[in-house]
Amino acid sequence: MNEASLLETLKEYFGYESFRPLQKKIITSVFVGRDNLVIMPTGGGKSICYQLPAILLPEITLVISPLIALMKDQVDGLNANGVPAAFLNSSQEEADKEAIFQKIDRKEIKLLYVAPESLQFVDRFLTNGKISLIAIDEAHCISSWGHDFRPAYTQLGYLKNRFPSTPMLALTATADKATRNDICRQLNIPNAKKHIASFDRKNLSLDVRQGIKRFEQITDFLKNRSSESGIIYCLSRKNTEELAAKLQRKGFKAEAYHAGLDHQERSQIQDDFINDKKQIICATIAFGMGIDKSNIRWVIHYNMPKNLEGYYQEIGRAGRDGLPSDTLLFHSYSDVIQLQKFASNARNQDVQLAKLDRMKQYSEALSCRRKILLSYFGEYLEADCGNCDICRNPPEFFDGTIIAQKALSCIFRLKGAEPIGTVIDVLRASQNEVIRRNNYQELTTYGIGKDISWQHWQQYLIQLINLGYVEIAFDRHNHLRLTEQAKKVLFDNEKVPLADIKEVQAQAKTEKTTIAESSLFERLRKLRLKIAREEDIPAYLIFNDATLKDMEKQRPMSDSEFLMIEGVGRKKMEDYGYRFIKEIIAFSKEKRETKKPKKTKKGSSLEETLKLYKADLTVEEIARQKGVTRNTVFTHLMKLYDEGKNINLKRYVGKSELKSVKKAKKKLDNPNSLKAYFEHFEEAISYENIKMSLKILEKE
Incomplete structure (x- = not known):
């Protein structure tokens, strides 16, 4: 598979111009039929390593995933990007499963997500040659050395025996050396190429504090984070409920989440968090593995975790969009005693106790915390990170x-x-x-x-x-x-x-400035939430925070400019571009009106277009004279129209077209999607004419 084709697919479906470290190498290895083990931190882009090949490979890609919520999240995200995907699990009705089987037979699905317990459902139709790729997500679950062992995963070794010529891709965010080797052995892929990405999540600030007056410290931490999402991990169900109740009394939108709640209640809480209806989740470790929410801005550990793998995976749920995010860990002697009791009942007791001891050492460390985390996963950091409590306030x-x-x-x-x-x-x-x-x-x-x-x-x-x-x-x-x-x-x-062991200095509190309510980012965030509520999908599936930040910086005002934004693919531009561009133009106009009028640059591009328009030149003549495309001229005319200049858009839109668009606006399920109009008219009316018609109707 050539590089141009890979990059074109990456932009078209995922909205990115270039690959992250290791992604291209892994994808290339898949296309030559090799087995691969991928160790890549949460938010590092693991899923693209199998989702992109799946689009280009001839047959279906089978993805083994441990949680129903995680499958649904991934499938929703793929469908939003225009990639046909589905999932099969025990919670579905027979009719739903049958409909999916029929789609598979008609080759209408590129990725099929299945829980390890549900593999028997797919046995009836999959034969060697019908599967192009097998991806095992959260592969550490197969190993008893790992931090999240799941017995159902141990049966997955048969897949390689059954499909020997199909490449297998095992992926996990956290695995030490012992776990890596065990994964390859149990999956029967001893010659798998190992790809180990850097574990350095520079955007995460690391802070560890003594577990004294935890609630007061938490409310202080949350003071300047009123509009941000976060998770607080607790050791017991009782802790989650008590802490959520206390936060609610303080006016926070907090909710407790643990395995003791019934399935429906857990699903509702998770959906509310994903859809930004709840800001804070106080949870046991049962929460988070199925969450692909990219704009979690902070993670707090109310109690010390049982090992560094679990801790690293849990803090990794913050800042998946690459923006600065905070983590805070409380530790105490009572936490250690409680965790020792849990470990003493485990079948791999010695390993668990040793890993707990390592976690305790991290909590009590006097050197750069990021260095400790990275060295645990076999990575060496030359200089101190400067973004942890020890670096900010070092000991002697x-x-x-x-x-x-x-x-x-x-x-x-x-x-x-x-x-x-x-x-x-x-x-x-x-x-x-x-x-x-x-x-x-x-x-x-x-x-x-x-x-x-x-x-x-x-x-x-x-x-x-x-x-x-x-x-x-x-x-x-x-x-x-x-x-x-x-x-x-x-x-x-x-x-x-x-x-010096005697000199343990007090840890500094991290302060953070709030995002101004009047910022363009905040406006785009509110628009995203509005669209998410209309379409009943999580906000981050529309665009993540990093993409909104790029919009704020670049201020795209045309389709071509909008497509240049990191994280915007063709389908999302067609579905949402019109509304976001409109919001950016409105914001820019308001800002111009509140500022002192400035002298416009002589011969500026917009001014030139206006001049040529007033001279009665056609769109083609303006484009030729300026050396730009017709689309750019139309974008300028609509921008000038928005700014209140005397532009008659009806010069370019026929009466019948305007009438048709007006009718469609009342009929369509999604009247804010340009693509919906385009498909409704079966491409008989161009995107430019649809946009101009909508602008005319808006003013009228």
């Missing part, structure tokens, strides 16, 4: 190079085969059973750190893990191992700054 540091060299040398001598406790015991010359049994007293590093207390060594080693010099092998009994970065300290004398 000292030159800890010698301490680091002692610790790293000891791990090296132990051949990466011992956990943190044994490493400290060797450094401090302890005499216990493990030391004697393994003859560790013979090592050259035995006792080289006896002048430092056990607790301090623990803190220093945690800092070295957080800085990316050491990693914990969870699938190898939590042994400490050196990373590539450690060589720089051991052999190149790289300096290691360590935080």
Whole structure:
């Protein structure tokens, strides 16, 4: 598949001019028939890696997805972009399923979403060769090493055996090394090409605070965020209900969400949040996996999560549109005790407890939090991020190079085969059973750190893990191992700054300015919400916040300009362009009227068009003289008409056309969609004439 064709499809259906990092590489790999494992953070553009090939591949693409809400969301989004997609699950009536099967037989569907539990529904019609691609979304659910293990996923290994020549694409936002290998093994794709995107979500601000007076801190945090959507994650159902009730009493549109509510109630709450009818959801971790809402501006963890994978995935639900967003984590000793109780009942208890310990270390860290998160997923960040509470208000540091060299040398001598406790015991010359049994007293590093207390060594080693010099092998009994970065300290004398353990400074509060109610962004947001209510779809499926921001910046006033906006494809331009352009023109006009009149530039493009119009030139003559297209001339004339200039649009629209458009306006289900008129007239009336007719009718 050539690059021009891929880019054309990307713009046509998804509205983007270029691919994000790794997307093109993954898509190309799919087209040559390879299996692939994709580790890409939430909001990184995973879905395009299978949705775009699905449009171009000859047969259907099968997508395995864990949640009904997630399927519905994705299918709605695809249909809004003009891509035929459907989903099958146990909640549907037989008649609905039969209708989908018939569409598949007629090759009218490009993507079919199925829950792993519902695979038996598709067995009856899918044979090898009838499927062009199999995509396994949330692939970490297959692994017991993962943070969200789902038994139904373990049956998916049979798919590769049944469809050996069909490429498989396994995708997840979070997976450590052990989980990645386990996914490939269980899906029977041992030779899958691994694509690991950067986990660095620069737009997310990271903040961790002690769990003291949490409600007061939350209301303070929300003070300047009255129009923004956010999620507060809690450990228990009771917490979600109490917190939602308290926030409601303070005037916030908050709602509790947990597994104890009935299905209908949960669906309603989720829909209200997606459609911006509710601003805040206080939820257990059951909430969010099925949410594709791109304009969640903040995420708060009322309690500490049980592991870094879950934490990273949950904060990743904020700022999926790439705009600045905030995260806040509260932690306390009682949270740790509660989570330890949960972990002790799990079948992989040791792994869960070790990962909880790592989460605790992150919460208590004294070094850049983004560095810690990235190093956990095997990514090294050179400089501190500047966008976390530690970077904004750093502790006191000292030159800890010698301490680091002692610790790293000891791990090296132990051949990466011992956990943190044994490493400290060797450094401090302890005499216990493990030391004697393994003859560790013979090592050259035995006792080289006896002048430092056990607790301090623990803190220093945690800092070295957080800085990316050491990693914990969870699938190898939590042994400490050196990373590539450690060589720089051991052999190149790289300096290691360590935080003074006694100096833990207070965390700074992040302040944020509110978006002015009078901004164009706010006007476009309100228009988007209005259209969303009319069409009964989530607002972000129309355009996400990043696209509205680009509109605010670029101020498009014609179809061709509107198509240049990031996130606007052909179908969305046809469906919504007219109303958004109209709003932008109205806003610009109001701003001009409130400002002091400025002298217009001599010979400006609009002024030239007006001059030529007054000279009785035809549209074709104006276009030729100015060296522009007919469409640009019509756009100028309509803009001048909006500005109140003496333009007679009836010169270009016949009486019969105007009458037809007037009739259609009363009849059509969606009288605000240009495409609806265009299709109604079976393309007999041009887009320009429809737009001009609507403008004339509007004024009349």
